[in-house]
Structure formats: C-alpha cells, structure tokens
Amino acid sequence: MATALQILRHLAQAPLRLLLWRGPLARLASSMALAEQVRQLFESTVRAMLPGPLLQRALSLDPDTGQLKVRDRSFQLQQNLYLVGFGKAVLGMAAAAEELLGQHLVQGVISVPKGIRAAMECAGKQEMLLKPHSRIQVFEGAEGNLPDRDALRAALAIRQLAEGLTADDLLLVLISGGGSALLPAPIPPVTLEEKQTLTKLLAARGATIQELNTIRKALSQLKGGGLAQAAYPAQVVSLILSDVVGDPVEVIASGPTVASVHNVQDCLYILNRYGLRASLPRSVKTVLAQADSDPHRPHTCGHVLNVIIGSNALALAEAQKQAEALGYRAVVLSTAIQGDVKSVAQFYGLLARVAGARLTQHGAGASVKEDEQLQELVAQLQLPDLQLKGALEAVVCAQGPVCLLAGGEPTVQLEGSGRGGRNQELALRVGAELGRWPLGPVDVLFLSGGTDGQDGPTAAAGAWVRPELASQAATEGLDVAAFLAHNDSHTFFCRFQGGAHLLHTGLTGTNVMDVHFLFLWPW
Numbered sequence: 001m002a003t004a005l006q007i008l009r010h011l012a013q014a015p016l017r018l019l020l021w022r023g024p025l026a027r028l029a030s031s032m033a034l035a036e037q038v039r040q041l042f043e044s045t046v047r048a049m050l051p052g053p054l055l056q057r058a059l060s061l062d063p064d065t066g067q068l069k070v071r072d073r074s075f076q077l078q079q080n081l082y083l084v085g086f087g088k089a090v091l092g093m094a095a096a097a098e099e100l101l102g103q104h105l106v107q108g109v110i111s112v113p114k115g116i117r118a119a120m121e122c123a124g125k126q127e128m129l130l131k132p133h134s135r136i137q138v139f140e141g142a143e144g145n146l147p148d149r150d151a152l153r154a155a156l157a158i159r160q161l162a163e164g165l166t167a168d169d170l171l172l173v174l175i176s177g178g179g180s181a182l183l184p185a186p187i188p189p190v191t192l193e194e195k196q197t198l199t200k201l202l203a204a205r206g207a208t209i210q211e212l213n214t215i216r217k218a219l220s221q222l223k224g225g226g227l228a229q230a231a232y233p234a235q236v237v238s239l240i241l242s243d244v245v246g247d248p249v250e251v252i253a254s255g256p257t258v259a260s261v262h263n264v265q266d267c268l269y270i271l272n273r274y275g276l277r278a279s280l281p282r283s284v285k286t287v288l289a290q291a292d293s294d295p296h297r298p299h300t301c302g303h304v305l306n307v308i309i310g311s312n313a314l315a316l317a318e319a320q321k322q323a324e325a326l327g328y329r330a331v332v333l334s335t336a337i338q339g340d341v342k343s344v345a346q347f348y349g350l351l352a353r354v355a356g357a358r359l360t361q362h363g364a365g366a367s368v369k370e371d372e373q374l375q376e377l378v379a380q381l382q383l384p385d386l387q388l389k390g391a392l393e394a395v396v397c398a399q400g401p402v403c404l405l406a407g408g409e410p411t412v413q414l415e416g417s418g419r420g421g422r423n424q425e426l427a428l429r430v431g432a433e434l435g436r437w438p439l440g441p442v443d444v445l446f447l448s449g450g451t452d453g454q455d456g457p458t459a460a461a462g463a464w465v466r467p468e469l470a471s472q473a474a475t476e477g478l479d480v481a482a483f484l485a486h487n488d489s490h491t492f493f494c495r496f497q498g499g500a501h502l503l504h505t506g507l508t509g510t511n512v513m514d515v516h517f518l519f520l521w522p523w
C-alpha cells in the first residue's frame with residue numbers, strides 16, 4: 001500500500017500528457033494519479049501563501065546600509081524597529097519578520113489564537129514558531145474567535161508599545177484574519193462583555209463582515225485607524241494577509257491602521273437592520289453619540305503604508321502558474337465566490353457541464369437551456385469579478401486538459417447537527433450535481449479547500465470529488481443526500497473510500513479564504 005502511494009506521488013509529478021492513458025485499467029490508474037496531482041497542486045498553492053515566502057517577497061533589507069524597502073518606499077533601520085501583530089496567521093508572520101529583520105528589532109508584541117504555539121509545535125512546523133530568545137512577546141487568546149480577557153491584555157500591551165514610539169521609530173504591524181477578535185480595546189464605558197455580546201448577536205443574525213467591523217470600529221480604541229493614531233509620530237508599515245473578498249484594508253481585522261470613514265448614522269443603520277438598536281446598552285449609545293464629535297478620532301493615516309502581502313487572488317495566480325506548468329489551460333474565474341453553498345454547488349455543476357461540452361464539442365453535451373441556466377445562476381449569485389465568458393472561450397480553444405480556478409467564501413446555512421465545513425459541504429454538493437447528468441467524453445474533478453487547513457470545526461482542509469461520487473458511495477451504503485440534509489459532510493468523507501477524498505494539511509499558518517479547482521480532462 002505504502003509503495004503504491006509512493007508510485008502515485010511520483011506519477012502525479014509526471015508531465016500531464018503521460019498521465020492521460022487510455023483503456024479501462026489504465027484510465028483507473030491515470031485517474032488516481034491525476035487526483036494526486038490535484039491534491040499536490042492545492043498543497044503547493046497554500047505553501048506559496050505561507051508567511052515566510054510572502055514576507056520575503058514584500059520586504060528587502062540591505063544588510064550594509066540598513067535600508068528596508070517595502071514596495072517603492074524606503075525606511076532607515078537602526079535599532080528603531082518595533083513590531084506588533086494580531087490574527088490567526090500572525091505567529092508565522094512574526095517568526096518570518098524576526099528572521100529577516102531581527103538585528104534591528106527592539107521589541108514586539110503579538111496577539112494570536114489560543115493554543116496555536118502548541119498546535120504548530122505538535123505539527124512540527126518550527127518555521128511558524130519564534131526562536132527561544134525572541135524579542136517578541138506572545139499573548140494567546142480569543143478562544144472560539146471571540147474577544148476575551150487574554151486578548152484584551154494583548155491589545156493593551158500593543159497600545160502601550162505603540163504609544164511609546166517616537167518620530168525616529170518604525171512600527172511594523174502584522175495583520176491577518178481573526179485580528180478583530182484578537183485586538184479588543186472597547187472605548188469606555190463600553191465593557192468587553194458588552195462588545196462580545198453585540199458582536200455575537202450581529203454575527204448570529206447574519207451581519208456581513210463589513211457591517212460587523214463597522215460596529216467594531218466605532219466602539220474600539222484601536223480599530224478603524226486607532227492603532228495608527230496611537231503610534232503617531234512613528235512611521236507605520238502594515239503587512240496584511242487578506243481574508244476578506246476584494247481585500248478591503250479598512251475591513252480586514254477592522255482596519256487598525258486605516259482611517260475609518262464611517263459615521264454614527266452608518267452604525268445606527270446597521271444596528272437597526274438587525275433589530276438591535278432598541279436594546280443597545282447605555283454605554284454603547286454613549287460612545288456612538290460621542291463618535292462624530294470626538295477630536296481624538298483619527299482623521300488621517302498619512303504616516304502609514306498598508307500593504308496586502310497575501311490574498312486569495314495571489315493564491316489563485318500561483319495555482320494558475322503551477323497548473324500551466326503542468327500542461328493545463330488554466331483560467332482564474334473569480335476571487336469573490338460568495339453566496340449560499342447550494343447555489344454555488346449548482347453553479348459548479350452546470351459550469352462543468354457547459355465547459356465539458358465546449359471542450360469536447362460533444363453533441364450530447366450541454367444544451368442551450370443549460371447555458372441559459374448557468375447565466376441565470378450567475379446573475380443570482382452576483383459574482384462581481386466573474387470571468388465566465390473569457391473562461392468558456394479559453395475552454396473552446398484549449399484542445400486539452402483545462403483547470404478553472406476560483407476562490408472566496410460561500411456560506412452554509414446550518415440545518416442539521418452533523419460535522420462539516422463549507423469546503424467539504426461544497427465538494428459533496430458539487431459531487432452530487434456532477435452525478436446528475438452524463439458529462440460526455442470528459443473526466444471531471446472538483447476540489448474545495450480552506451487555505452488555513454481547517455474547514456469548519458474539523459481536522460480536514462476540504463475535499464475533492466468526481467462525478468461517480470454518489471454511485472460509488474451507494475455501493476458502500478452511503479446516501480449523499482442524507483449526509484447533506486444533516487450538514488454531515490465530514491462524516492461522509494471520513495467513511496467514503498476510507499477518507500481518500502479528504503484534504504489533510506493540518507493547520508497551515510496562513511489564511512486567504514478558500515480555493516476551488518475544477519479540472520476537465522477530455523478523453
């Protein structure tokens with residue numbers, strides 16, 4: 001078994017044309033090697049988004065002069081560098097930053113999720129850990145992605161460090177998703193508990209991350225530019241790993257180094273929308289009432305350079321490059337896939353059918369009706385950057401294997417009490433969609449994976465499926481529809497073919513949302 005796996009891994013790296021064998025047995029072996037190739041592509045895409053390579057790409061230090069270049073800006077380092085950070089991927093970012101700039105680093109404070117050091121140690125990811133004599137102090141907190149006392153202590157230590165800086169100093173701010181919960185500093189008299197309750201209520205009632213973070217900013221000393229203001233007159237460089245569609249710097253981790261443009265009316269509108277205005281605690285009303293007139297609120301962030309160093313778009317560009325090197329015609333469809341997972345799954349199912357028909361120009365392929373259905377679904381999903389026309393044109397010209405790439409974060413409305421995550425649920429749903437019609441002379445594989453390596457509350461990153469999924473599952477006594485009805489995709493994939501379709505990377509140390517790969521191999 002182990003030898004077979006090794007052979008498969010080697011085969012997966014072979015040029016694509018060598019993997020497209022004919023004949024039933026050869027096709028089975030070919031199909032396994034291709035699946036392994038796709039799994040490896042997912043892993044190497046994630047590797048390209050790890051903090052180490054991203055920081056090395058974003059920063060360049062001249063060791064002789066101490067000149068630090070970030071984009072087109074230069075900063076003089078001479079024992080004047082300070083570092084703060086908050087977010088799920090910040091431990092590895094801080095380790096990479098200290099590795100690169102350690103000799104100039106005076107002091108640092110970071111706020112990272114509870115248990116992350118032990119998890120990284122356990123996974124043998126030494127590059128994600130700080131060295132024993134690091135100058136960076138680590139706080140762990142925000143269990144369950146909610147602000148808590150530990151995160152509050154971290155936020156106060158970060159504020160204190162920032163407030164002590166002078167015009168000669170440079171503050172490096174490391175930001176990634178999950179940063180909002182890890183940097184709570186409510187404006188008095190709002191208490192941590194009040195902020196926690198309001199955040200939970202807004203999230204439970206379906207507020208978007210833009211809405212949630214607008215409220216968080218209005219109630220925080222550090223969000224919405226507050227951290228940048230605390231650090232003034234020091235120069236501030238923020239290196240940001242984006243976990244929000246479109247990479248809006250003012251939304252990611254609630255933009256602590258971006259001046260907030262929202263006013264009280266925006267906040268009241270949001271609170272009203274989710275039925276929370278009438279029951280607001282007095283403290284929240286007080287802070288909101290002061291917000292517009294408060295002379296201490298930041299108005300400019302001219303001393304700040306905000307740089308996105310990692311994003312879903314960069315991850316997909318990397319996947320595209322790697323897929324093309326393997327011999328695929330690879331096209332990025334969208335980096336903003338959002339919406340209900342059921343509609344997103346229908347979209348990929350129809351897309352596979354329409355693209356498959358164009359690729360093979362097969363008479364039994366998609367009909368005009370399915371083309372129209374796909375267009376309707378696209379309109380309903382409102383995917384602002386979708387390159388559908390271009391992708392389908394590329395498919396027609398491809399004359400060989402095709403890989404359609406997309407990313408974002410669909411949503412799952414939980415109806416059952418099963419175990420799963422949005423990637424495994426999407427994959428399972430797409431598997432079911434693909435099995436609904438004959439696809440013509442084309443092999444299809446769909447993969448959905450979370451770049452953070454943890455899909456919902458499970459140990460898997462995601463899963464991959466083929467059109468035979470439902471029929472093969474039935475031979476094992478597994479009913480796909482029943483698992484879907486209970487949001488039990490993880491249990492399904494653990495049982496199906498002994499878990500062979502699950503993606504297992506372990507916590508990766510990065511987070512640039514999810515990636516979706518749709519592969520089509522014409523026979």
Ligand SMILES: Nc1ncnc2c1ncn2[C@@H]1O[C@H](COP(=O)(O)OP(=O)(O)OP(=O)(O)O)[C@@H](O)[C@H]1O
Nearest residue numbers: 412418419420421422425452454455456457487511
């Ligand atoms: N049984 C389930 N089946 C499908 N999805 C689930 C299930 N349980 C939880 N989820 C989904 O998992 C998500 C929460 O998991 P996760 O922490 O990976 O996402 P997140 O909070 O968006 O964090 P990140 O952006 O870091 O991935 C929610 O979107 C939730 O709907």
Ligand SMILES: O=C(O)[C@H](O)CO
Nearest residue numbers: 177178179180252253
């Ligand atoms: O921390 C947050 O606010 C979210 O992860 C979005 O960046």
